[in-house]
Amino acid sequence: MLSKLLASAAMAAVLSSAAFANDGVIDVVAPFEIKGADPVTSGNIYIKMDIAEPLVNADAEGRLMPGLATEWRVSEDGRTWRFYLREGVLFHDGSAFTAEAAANALKIARAKPGLLETAPITGIEADGTDLVIRLSAPFAPLPAFLSEYRSLIYAPSAYGADGSVTTVIGTGAYHVTRLDAPLRLEAEAFGGYWGPAPAINRVSYQAVGRAETRALLAESGDADYVFNLDPASVARLKSVENVDILSVSVPRSLLIKVNGAHPALTDVAARRALSLAIDRQGLAQAILRYPAGADQILPPSIGDWHSDAVTPLTYDPEAARALLAGLGWRAGPDGVLTRNGDRFSLTLTTYPDRPELPLSAAVLQQMFAEIGVEVVIDSTNSSEVAVRHADGSLDIALFARNFALVPDPIGTFLTDYAPTGDWGAMNWNNPEFNALIAALARGEGGQPARNRAIEILQADLPVIPVAWYQQTAAVSTGITGAVIDPYERTIGLRQIRWAQ
């Protein structure tokens, strides 16, 4: 049996000489499956693979940069935005990128669910070679919204009559040569690209759901760039010679959403008690394996939305117990707090799509038990958080929220906290906070307004921050120039070269 096994493996080795890293193809591996050609469902992949481009780009600090638009200006009243478009740009089907094509793509994107839908847009039209967007109210983050992957610009021929997307026809440095949804995509350098030609002609993208397999692909050298490593694999890959680990703090936070109308949680002191019961550093170190306990909602790397002025959230179970005692809760016979015959028992809704969530939920369950709060974990479909938010049946939920679907977190604060949102506050309404966010959206208020907004969230705790995420990637030492972007927009594909 063994000799047969070895014989078949040896035979296989002969067949597979073309399957390894330096085969002229940059192989990118990530957990995200390709759901289709539509930017609304899979644009995050097409933007990372430099296949399609938006009007506005962003750098690693979240600063907006020219994309397919070279410049943009807003009118005096803040209601008309004019985007000056890049000239000499071709789509992959050879047609020219025009203002009409851009307007067409954005109108279709806007009709589908996404952030763009929430902007106060009244009209998108071509005006000569410019694109003009009219608003019903001033809206400063509009260019940031246009940089999102759901606002990628495809050629008019990519869309069916009903707005469905039939093929990927972008303007990027690579064009798709083979699309095997849901797992594989191959692309080649596009000869008509407007910018400098990429150094390496062929790239592939492979979705691999299991973290162990992704790590093994990095270790064996089959993949050149591997996204989203699990903590255990990071530790192991650090000792592998031909792999470098890149790591960056990302604007994604692990949060506990709290139903502000729940009888046990209406009082801010109760929410503060829950917050005090969490050993954030311990949880982050044990589960995420990096020291990133969240003492406020966003990490220091998101400069504008991190305030040094607020008092950090701390771990103090004694103080938590005292706060709850002050609210009239007394320990029952089984250690769970009771008040007027009601037990302090909460159902925590979470989802297993991110494997660290159910684990973190179990740790939180223990920490809350320490202060006499009973937690029942319900790990289910992610949409149940939204469903239970809508019908009011949610107690608390644990989730990982991305604050930078657009490079400016204001978009997420608008949809989640001013005043409530499926992935933010629930039954919480702070008029001052709403006014601050509305002003920031109009482009007023500046840093003092942002600091005050963070201070309000810190004091009121409509959500309880738990940890800040880091993104990790394994990059083969066979390539140079790869980057890890906190906004997950690029891996530097166009700049990657084979190492000498």
Added chain:
Amino acid sequence: MIRALGYRAVQAVMVALLVGVLTFLMMQALPGDMAFRIAAGRYGYDAVNAQAAEAVRQELGLDQPAINAFGAWFMDLLRLDFGTSVISGAPVIDEIRHQLGASLQLAGAALALSLLIGPPVGVLAGLRAGGGLDRGLLLVSTALRSVPQFLMGLILIVLVSIHLGWLPAAGYGKPAHFILPALTLALGLAAVSARITRDAMAGVAASPFYAFGRWKGLSEPQLFRRHGLRNIGVALVTFLGLQFAMLVEGVVVIEAIFGWPGIGHALVHAIFGRDVPMVQGTALLLGLGFVVLNALVDLAAHWIDPRGNTEVRT
């Protein structure tokens, strides 16, 4: 034989009807709001919210009675149209062709590989029942069978890809990508098919007609070709039919480990995302596939042993 094929044809129609109705009822009976589940499947956990769910509800007419959707699906089916996936928007038949095709290729490769390993070893062991090879086979096949497939897959990746660097660890698209997942499956299959062959062979080898063949002066290879092969064939072919069916359904774990775009994976995601047309189409094709497979096994068994009533009802 004609009667047997007629029976299979009627069975195919019944399977199509039953699978259509049952999958539809089961999908309706699943808990949770369908519009929200579809929105989560399409847009992911970062973007699913009440507005997205409402847009999905409007787009797909989910506020209409569900029986309308079933009627539309059934009428489309009569025109051999499987509809479009509510998650990707692509025609269901294209998705199934790609993903069921990939599963069939992998299952076929695994089965072929297991045939090269299992039955030859089984025959040799069966001819010398109780000998060293026979006892060794029992040990090895029990060991191989008791290693979970995901562990076997990981062991092979670490051994063959990481340490030896001979084969890609995972992926899809090149012939070399077939070998590790197919081998992982084949080792488990061969462990069983070797035992089945060994038992059939041992029975035949101990029979009076085999002894008579040897006594009348046939050499061992002649004896095996004339009196052995055909007699162990029916048991083996029937078992292979069963194995293939189990393979196509049961490779989800292997597909996940090796990043293989298979139908098991597609079906699981379709169920999570409440992609009813995809689930119905896949279940229907799988059901019909099993009917065809059984018919083929019947035909093969009949060809091997034409003595009459040998239809294998599985």
